[in-house]
Amino acid sequence: MAVSLLILTDFFQAANRALDYASNLAGAIGARLVLLHVRRDSVLDPEMFTGQLSNLSKEAIDLALSSVAHNLAVPVVAEIGHGRVAYAVADAVSRHHPALVVLGRPDYSDMPDELVQSTSLDILRTSPYPMLVVPHTLASTKPPRRLLLAVDGEDFSLGEHAGAARRLLAALDAELTVLHVATRPTPAEPDPAVWDSVLQTGLAVDLPTQVHTRTVRYRSAAEGILQVARPEEFDLVVLIARPRSFLGQLFHQSVTAQVLLRSPIPVLVLPAAE
Structure with missing residues (x-):
């Protein structure tokens, strides 16, 4: 098909x-x-x-x-x-x-x-x-070439959608940067656990180019993602949405909701499995 x-x-x-x-x-x-x-x-x-x-x-x-x-x-x-x-x-x-x-x-x-x-x-x-x-304000509708994958450092699984997500990222032939926003004091070097959480999903297996990692410190994870996900540096931001983030009553306060509502570049949301 x-x-x-x-x-x-x-x-x-x-x-x-x-x-x-x-x-x-x-x-x-x-x-x-x-x-x-x-x-x-x-x-x-x-x-x-x-x-x-x-x-x-x-x-x-x-x-x-x-x-x-x-x-x-x-x-x-x-x-x-x-x-x-x-x-x-x-x-x-x-x-x-x-x-x-x-x-x-x-x-x-x-x-x-x-x-x-x-x-x-x-x-x-x-x-x-x-x-x-x-977003309605998007300047260019060309396929994305610079992807920003924001992760929280915890293990996650994409379940039945893992294969489709992996094939999509590979087909884009794009450069991927894995971003971790540290909301607490942390060493300057990226935490290996952050990279491991991505490796375990297989998302980076078929990518044609090297994957970059980046860690920034911010009091709010959403604000940190929005500060990094600028049109000058990236064409698409990828979020892993955990069920607890979109099923709660205060959904508008979740990282997923805030980035969706305010990002200047397109947002790809990949729901994590339970």
């Missing part, structure tokens, strides 16, 4: 930027796109009151999807889902088994983080799956 990327679109700016990014990524790794538009027609949808939802008719959506698919340079399948996005995504994932779910991050600059009920966070809570979030 050919590798596929599931891309969400609502035809707004953020989704269009993510679609450009996903199509370039698909071309680089030889994948097809599954283009999913979800008609969020439930009155209980929290974003029904924010003006962030498309209210196009089914005919208009069909026409828009056909037009978008026609202009893409990679193979594409277009679908329409209904209801909550997280449930529609879970259904599409069960049928297409994509390597990634890709979506755009809208402009939340005028909303407190605590009030943001973004689609990416909802998907992580409902059906954890490898997810790529593309």
Whole structure:
């Protein structure tokens, strides 16, 4: 079965930027796109009151999807889902088994983080799956060549997604830097346990170039990651999201949520296994 990327679109700016990014990524790794538009027609949808939802008719959506698919340079399948996005995504994932779910991050600059009920966070809570979030401010949609993998130093497993994640990183032919943000005093040299936690997953096995390691000291892990993950140095930041980080009631305070909401570069979230 050919590798596929599931891309969400609502035809707004953020989704269009993510679609450009996903199509370039698909071309680089030889994948097809599954283009999913979800008609969020439930009155209980929290974003029904924010003006962030498309209210196009089914005919208009069909026409828009056909037009978008026609202009893409990679193979594409277009679908329409209904209801909550997280449930529609879970259904599409069960049928297409994509390597990634890709979506755009809208402009939340005028909303407190605590009030943001973004689609990416909802998907992580409902059906954890490898997810790529593309900010609407992204300047370039070229495939990433400089990857930053942020780890906490504890052992982790990617479970059923380990193989797909390893193949994706290898196919990108990119340079990988493993980052550990030390929130407590630590020696200047990288802790070997940090590197061991990555080695045990096999993520670095098929990479074509040497993997670099980097340790920085910061009071907040999220702030440390955001300070390092600048567009001048990196094209993509990879996070390992542990279940405790996205299932808790104070999810907006987790490292995953803060980086997702504020990163200037795309964020690839790899959910860790239980």
